[in-house]
Amino acid sequence: MLRFFLRRLGVSLLxxxxxxxxxFALLRLSGDLASALAGETATPEEIxxxxxxxxxxxxxxxxxxxxxxxxxxxxxxxSLFSRVPVLELIVDHLGVTVALALSAxxxxxxxxxxxGVVAAMRPNSWVDRTALALAVFGQAIPNFWFxxxxxxxxxxxxQWTPVSGSDTWVHxxxxxxxxxxxxxxxKMRLTRAGMIEAxxxxxxxxxxxxxxxxxxxxxxxALRTAILPVVSVSAVSLGFLLGGSVIVESVxxxxxxxxxxFHSISQIDFPVVQSILVFLAFCYIFLTMLADLINARxxxxxxx
Amino acid sequence: xxxxxxxxxxxxxxLAFGAGTVHAQKAKNTxxxxxxxxISSMILYDGPNPEVGMFSRGLFDPLLCFDxxxxxxxPNLASSWKWLDDQxxxxxLHTGVKFHDGSDFDADDVLYTFNWLTDPNNGLRxxxxxxxxxxxxxxxxxxxxxxxxxxxxxxxxRLAYSSPIVPSDVHGKYQNKGDFGRKTPIGTGPxxxxxFGTDKIVLVRNPDYKHGTSCKPAARIDRVEAVAMxxxxxxxxNLATGNVDFIKVSDKAQAxxxxxxxxxxxSANESLTYQFMAIDAANRSGNAALSNLKVRQAMAHAIxxxxxxxxxxxxxxxxxxxxxxxxxxxxxxxxxxxxPAYDPAAAKKLLAxxxxxxxxxxxxxxxxxxxxxxEAVAGELRKVGxxxxxxxxTFAGYREKQRQGKQQVLVSxxxxxxxxxxxxxxxxxFAPGQRDYWHDKQIxxxxxxxxxxxxxxxxxxxxxxxxxRANQQVYVVPLATKPDVFxxxxxxxxxxTSGGVYGLDxxxxxxx
Numbered sequence: 001m002l003r004f005f006l007r008r009l010g011v012s013l014l015x016x017x018x019x020x021x022x023x024f025a026l027l028r029l030s031g032d033l034a035s036a037l038a039g040e041t042a043t044p045e046e047i048x049x050x051x052x053x054x055x056x057x058x059x060x061x062x063x064x065x066x067x068x069x070x071x072x073x074x075x076x077x078x079s080l081f082s083r084v085p086v087l088e089l090i091v092d093h094l095g096v097t098v099a100l101a102l103s104a105x106x107x108x109x110x111x112x113x114x115x116g117v118v119a120a121m122r123p124n125s126w127v128d129r130t131a132l133a134l135a136v137f138g139q140a141i142p143n144f145w146f147x148x149x150x151x152x153x154x155x156x157x158x159q160w161t162p163v164s165g166s167d168t169w170v171h172x173x174x175x176x177x178x179x180x181x182x183x184x185x186x187k188m189r190l191t192r193a194g195m196i197e198a199x200x201x202x203x204x205x206x207x208x209x210x211x212x213x214x215x216x217x218x219x220x221x222a223l224r225t226a227i228l229p230v231v232s233v234s235a236v237s238l239g240f241l242l243g244g245s246v247i248v249e250s251v252x253x254x255x256x257x258x259x260x261x262f263h264s265i266s267q268i269d270f271p272v273v274q275s276i277l278v279f280l281a282f283c284y285i286f287l288t289m290l291a292d293l294i295n296a297r298x299x300x301x302x303x304x
Numbered sequence: 305x306x307x308x309x310x311x312x313x314x315x316x317x318x319l320a321f322g323a324g325t326v327h328a329q330k331a332k333n334t335x336x337x338x339x340x341x342x343i344s345s346m347i348l349y350d351g352p353n354p355e356v357g358m359f360s361r362g363l364f365d366p367l368l369c370f371d372x373x374x375x376x377x378x379p380n381l382a383s384s385w386k387w388l389d390d391q392x393x394x395x396x397l398h399t400g401v402k403f404h405d406g407s408d409f410d411a412d413d414v415l416y417t418f419n420w421l422t423d424p425n426n427g428l429r430x431x432x433x434x435x436x437x438x439x440x441x442x443x444x445x446x447x448x449x450x451x452x453x454x455x456x457x458x459x460x461x462r463l464a465y466s467s468p469i470v471p472s473d474v475h476g477k478y479q480n481k482g483d484f485g486r487k488t489p490i491g492t493g494p495x496x497x498x499x500f501g502t503d504k505i506v507l508v509r510n511p512d513y514k515h516g517t518s519c520k521p522a523a524r525i526d527r528v529e530a531v532a533m534x535x536x537x538x539x540x541x542n543l544a545t546g547n548v549d550f551i552k553v554s555d556k557a558q559a560x561x562x563x564x565x566x567x568x569x570x571s572a573n574e575s576l577t578y579q580f581m582a583i584d585a586a587n588r589s590g591n592a593a594l595s596n597l598k599v600r601q602a603m604a605h606a607i608x609x610x611x612x613x614x615x616x617x618x619x620x621x622x623x624x625x626x627x628x629x630x631x632x633x634x635x636x637x638x639x640x641x642x643x644p645a646y647d648p649a650a651a652k653k654l655l656a657x658x659x660x661x662x663x664x665x666x667x668x669x670x671x672x673x674x675x676x677x678x679e680a681v682a683g684e685l686r687k688v689g690x691x692x693x694x695x696x697x698t699f700a701g702y703r704e705k706q707r708q709g710k711q712q713v714l715v716s717x718x719x720x721x722x723x724x725x726x727x728x729x730x731x732x733x734f735a736p737g738q739r740d741y742w743h744d745k746q747i748x749x750x751x752x753x754x755x756x757x758x759x760x761x762x763x764x765x766x767x768x769x770x771x772x773r774a775n776q777q778v779y780v781v782p783l784a785t786k787p788d789v790f791x792x793x794x795x796x797x798x799x800x801t802s803g804g805v806y807g808l809d810x811x812x813x814x815x816x
Contacts, residue, residue, distance in 0.1 A: 030701065032704040036700040043735065043737060046432050082486060166503055250534045
């Protein structure tokens with residue numbers, strides 16, 4: 001197990017370094033940052049002053065290593081606009097994003113697991129077809145469109161929920177549904193497939209032969225086995241939810257990491273953008289590693 | 305189009321829903337604003353974008369106020385002023401003015417602010433705004449002298465637009481000056497901060513604001529609440545449900561559709577921004593056709609500027625085709641010529657005379673916000689045989705392309721740098737550097753001459769020559785003005801206000 005952990009940790013670190021290099025390079029290669037930052041009216045001298053002020057006149061590799069060194073010491077730089085330390089900005093905005101991601105994850109699990117179980121119990125029935133249709137709908141529908149439809153129905157027409165903002169838990173209902181629907185299908189399909197396999201396996205047949213109740217067979221035996229991949233997928237999808245909420249946060253006016261990233265990109269606030277990029281990538285890498293470790297713990301074949 | 309259709313659906317659900325909420329806000333004399341971007345600081349020194357500028361003008365006062373309705377300077381924190389010579393401006397300050405924390409405003413605050421602004425190590429991104437200023441000098445508690453670096457014709461505009469005064473004892477305590485605007489944004493303006501969070505901003509009327517003039521009057525609305533909602537459709541939904549009282553729109557289809565709603569009204573306020581087509585006359589990009597004057601004249605003749613501009617720019621009749629690169633709102637703006645008028649037949653004739661009877665290939669670089677206009681312009685050019693294609697590009701990408709000399713024709717917009725002065729467009733387009741695709745030594749000489757005198761009549765005469773030459777050489781075609789367009793509740797009055805880059809000042813907004 002330790003060897004597996006160390007190997008996985010090494011791969012994760014390699015991915016993290018790669019992501020940080022790509023993220024850093026993409027921003028630097030997106031155009032003339034100093035000119036863009038200096039503004040339309042800037043003279044060549046002014047552009048040179050801005051480039052020097054932000055260290056953009058140094059070789060790329062020097063800028064990168066300097067940034068990495070500072071980041072390793074807990075200094076992610078300072079926003080070019082608000083002049084607030086980037087770490088402070090991320091911490092300020094993280095709460096909203098984490099709350100949204102966790103609630104969306106919870107909702108997706110609450111819907112996906114029962115639906116997957118019911119679909120597996122009645123394969124090819126109308127229940128199964130409906131569940132699959134819902135999964136296809138969830139996977140195919142664009143986030144922003146679904147978000148606007150929800151706003152139209154529940155905020156504008158029915159006036160049950162606020163349109164935007166993050167003042168109360170009510171503000172999180174529609175964004176949670178929007179994000180939850182997007183991540184529900186994979187879990188529902190996994191649950192269904194796992195349950196179908198489990199229900200036709202020998203140990204379930206044995207349990208039934210022993211005279212255990214249907215509920216006991218279903219929940220204590222079949223579901224415990226079928227749900228294992230869902231647990232690991234949930235860890236990965238939490239990473240997706242943390243990083244993938246940019247549009248949803250923007251539509252619902254939630255002031256989280258996604259909106260901070262969106263805002264910073266539009267302002268070319270590169271210290272914030274590159275830090276968010278790397279922060280979210282690290283979250284994803286960590287959660288993926290966690291999922292692998294859970295899988296390894298639960299499925300002995302992976303250790304081999 | 306998809307966004308517009310969704311907006312139409314949202315609006316067509318009609319705004320009667322929000323009527324009760326709106327009446328409630330009117331009764332409470334509260335104004336609610338949907339911001340496009342979350343605001344991280346309340347003072348323009350930290351983020352000179354239009355929304356920060358609007359808050360900054362509400363909370364802080366500069367020494368002077370420039371009223372762009374009249375083109376005149378009026379007192380703000382200074383009660384009177386006179387030029388002692390062409391580099392020294394003496395200003396008498398209002399007495400009895402208090403900062404929002406109750407402390408007194410006096411010359412020390414002015415001195416502190418200008419010493420900080422002129423400090424080369426202040427870390428301000430737009431430090432060039434303060435280049436005209438050398439130092440400030442205290443004469444007595446309520447008299448200061450501002451010394452400029454040589455004759456500075458734009459110094460008074462910079463005082464009015466870019467230099468809000470901060471309390472020396474509060475601002476001075478911060479090691480990181482960026483903390484002031486987000487932790488203690490204390491000014492002397494018509495509003496003061498009640499709440500400033502990442503989710504919501506609440507301002508309340510400052511009852512001690514007694515030094516106002518018609519240029520910057522006391523607030524009429526008691527309470528202003530602002531929440532960020534970056535998505536345009538979300539803003540519309542909030543307007544539909546009565547959660548905000550006005551929104552700023554930049555999409556023509558949305559503006560037209562929303563303006564038809566019975567509860568709403570469109571207000572288009574004249575702005576400093578205009579849209580243009582800049583042509584590479586110096587052949588930096590390698591498209592030799594563009595260095596031919598007849599070709600540039602043909603391109604201008606090919607475009608029905610008013611029609612094109614009004615088809616993509618919201619604001620209806622308020623969208624105008626300017627006759628020069630400076631607008632009437634710019635101080636010292638003068639010209640006696642116009643760009644070539646719309647005449648496709650003349651365009652084809654000129655192209656043939658220039659040796660391009662079958663047209664030529666050209667690439668229009670379109671910056672964000674101007675892509676619709678660029679497509680429309682390309683359509684007009686194609687009608688006379690010029691095979692125009694549009695390159696949509698990010699802002700940073702555009703600056704890179706500009707620097708590399710690959711920009712054949714640029715379709716973009718220009719905010720006048722937030723400075724209503726004739727020097728601003730001339731410097732922006734024709735100053736030597738990356739942006740210069742004309743290399744016109746004569747205009748550059750006039751540009752320097754215009755900045756060497758504070759005599760307004762002389763400046764007008766100088767700029768008249770420069771703007772006439774720019775028209776005659778068809779270097780840059782001014783396509784259309786770009787008013788600030790707001791959709792708001794009919795009970796809200798959003799008349800043209802004294803200025804500011806956002807297009808309105810909420811201390812001048814009021815309920816009927």
